[in-house]
Amino acid sequence: MSDRSSWESRKLRYWAECSGQSRRAGLRTSHPAPAASPAQAQLESRVLEQLGTSPSLCAHPFGIASLTSATTSLTLHLDPYMGQERYSFPEHCLSRLLPSTPAPGTGDDVPGIPGLRVTGIKAGGRQLHLHLHTVSPGQAATLLLVLPRGLPEGWADIEGRHRHWCEDNGLRPLWTTPHLDPVESGYLNASPNLESLRARRAAVGSALLRRIALFPTGTAFYRVQCWDDADSWKIDARTAHPRALWHDRLLQRLCHPRWGLPVQVAHRFCHCAEPDAPYQWGHTCAFYFDSHDEDDLLYLRVHASPEGRDYDRQIETLHQVGASQDWMAQAFPRRAVQHHDQRHQAQQLR
Numbered sequence: 001m002s003d004r005s006s007w008e009s010r011k012l013r014y015w016a017e018c019s020g021q022s023r024r025a026g027l028r029t030s031h032p033a034p035a036a037s038p039a040q041a042q043l044e045s046r047v048l049e050q051l052g053t054s055p056s057l058c059a060h061p062f063g064i065a066s067l068t069s070a071t072t073s074l075t076l077h078l079d080p081y082m083g084q085e086r087y088s089f090p091e092h093c094l095s096r097l098l099p100s101t102p103a104p105g106t107g108d109d110v111p112g113i114p115g116l117r118v119t120g121i122k123a124g125g126r127q128l129h130l131h132l133h134t135v136s137p138g139q140a141a142t143l144l145l146v147l148p149r150g151l152p153e154g155w156a157d158i159e160g161r162h163r164h165w166c167e168d169n170g171l172r173p174l175w176t177t178p179h180l181d182p183v184e185s186g187y188l189n190a191s192p193n194l195e196s197l198r199a200r201r202a203a204v205g206s207a208l209l210r211r212i213a214l215f216p217t218g219t220a221f222y223r224v225q226c227w228d229d230a231d232s233w234k235i236d237a238r239t240a241h242p243r244a245l246w247h248d249r250l251l252q253r254l255c256h257p258r259w260g261l262p263v264q265v266a267h268r269f270c271h272c273a274e275p276d277a278p279y280q281w282g283h284t285c286a287f288y289f290d291s292h293d294e295d296d297l298l299y300l301r302v303h304a305s306p307e308g309r310d311y312d313r314q315i316e317t318l319h320q321v322g323a324s325q326d327w328m329a330q331a332f333p334r335r336a337v338q339h340h341d342q343r344h345q346a347q348q349l350r
């Protein structure tokens with residue numbers, strides 16, 4: 001293979017791993033995970049913040065099965081279900097993203113992303129187009145949410161249901177109003193001195209969201225959560241294996257010198273790699289990242305086997321939401337799967 005074609009194929013592989021897309025779809029941009037414009041990065045870091053702490057498991061981290069990114073747009077292909085009860089994940093997504101006025105007596109925090117507006121429903125009801133109404137005009141920031149195939153309802157039904165829920169609970173929907181509501185501009189204009197700090201964190205949040213599929217493709221953590229704690233981004237991952245497998249593979253891809261995040265690992269506390277470490281349950285490996293001009297932009301914590309040996313609940317939920325069999329076989333030790341299957345069969349016979 002020539003250098004050029006091997007380079008192109010490595011780039012294609014990185015793109016497939018970080019976007020969750022099939023390699024057959026083919027990479028059409030020069031960078032596998034292009035950087036977002038500043039306004040787009042603001043939008044995406046808010047999206048990550050809103051979806052990063054989902055109350056229950058989906059088939060993929062944060063319910064994002066795959067994505068496509070460009071400088072001023074991001075397309076997210078969503079999972080259909082969330083949790084053992086198979087709640088609609090697209091509806092949960094709207095409840096986290098779409099802004100409304102706060103319910104009376106619940107403080108000033110705007111639920112959802114202030115300034116986010118629905119611009120239309122396309123592709124036979126499967127695509128929801130959104131844009132961010134920014135304070136400085138002329139900066140485009142767009143988000144496209146795509147429903148999974150086979151879902152019996154379209155975005156109009158889901159949006160209608162969420163609108164009714166808001167109205168029944170004393171919230172006024174803002175996502176189709178033409179101008180910013182005073183509660184939104186109040187939020188957007190608050191603490192302008194935090195702007196530059198916020199912009200740097202937004203760039204990291206957006207870069208992370210654009211590589212979110214590295215978690216299911218490069219690792220098999222059965223749960224990943226992420227939040228912005230005002231100093232840095234925190235990622236909390238859980239693995240069902242007694243030694244925290246895969247974290248180095250993930251770090252290598254996250255910090256890829258050419259296509260990775262603009263950060264590197266600054267401090268590393270790995271307990272599974274200690275040569276004399278006993279076969280231990282419940283340990284945590286931690287990694288602190290920095291960039292050339294700033295410390296502690298990102299922090300990754302990997303908990304190995306926090307639930308002990310019993311993963312029945314997690315396996316059951318992941319089956320319910322349609323996680324792939326191959327991925328499940330990698331994520332859970334064989335013994336955990338057998339334990340779940342035997343209990344499941346016993347319940348069926350009862």
Ligand SMILES: [Zn+2]
Nearest residue numbers: 270271272285
């Ligand atoms: Zn480790």
